[in-house]
Amino acid sequence: MALTSWYPVLMTGDVAATAAFYRKHFGFESTFEADWYVSLRRDRWELAVLDRDHETIPAAYRGPAAGGMLLNLEVDDVDAEWERLVGGGALEPLLPIRTEAFGQRHFIVAGPDGVMIDVITNVEPSEEFAAGFTS
Structure with a gap:
C-alpha cells in the first residue's frame, strides 16, 4: 500500500463551530467547506470535521461525537x-x-x-x- 495521506476526521454535532475552534485557536485554514464537512489544513497537517449524522457514516455509527x-x-x-x-x-x-x-x-x-x-x-x-x- 502506498499511503498518500492520513488525517483525523472529528465527528461533531456542530460542524461550523468545531471548525471555527480549530481555525481560531490553532491556526488551521479551511480548504473545503460544506454545511456537513470542513477540511482544515495548517502547513502540511490536516484535520477534518464531519456532521455526526451525515449519510456517509454507516447508520449504526451515526450520532456519537468524537x-x-x-x-x-x-x-x-x-x-x-x-x-x-x-x-x-x-x-x-x-x-x-x-x-x-x-x-x-x-x-x-x-x-x-x-x-x-x-x-x-x-x-x-x-x-x-x-x-x-x-x-
Whole structure:
C-alpha cells in the first residue's frame, strides 16, 4: 500500500463551530467547506470535521461525537502556547503545564465534543525512559 495521506476526521454535532475552534485557536485554514464537512489544513497537517449524522457514516455509527479522542499537537515552544491559550484566557486547562519524565513538556485543553488537545514540546527524557526510545 502506498499511503498518500492520513488525517483525523472529528465527528461533531456542530460542524461550523468545531471548525471555527480549530481555525481560531490553532491556526488551521479551511480548504473545503460544506454545511456537513470542513477540511482544515495548517502547513502540511490536516484535520477534518464531519456532521455526526451525515449519510456517509454507516447508520449504526451515526450520532456519537468524537469524544474520548486526544489530539497531540507538537510545537516548538509549549510555554509560549500556554501563555497564548491559557494565560491569555482563551482556553481553560484540563491539565496544567508540566514536564514529564518520559520526555514531554505539555498541557491539555478541551476542544469541542469532548476532544482533548495535548500541546507538547519534546524534552530530554529521564534515564528511566531514555532506553525505551528506538530512534
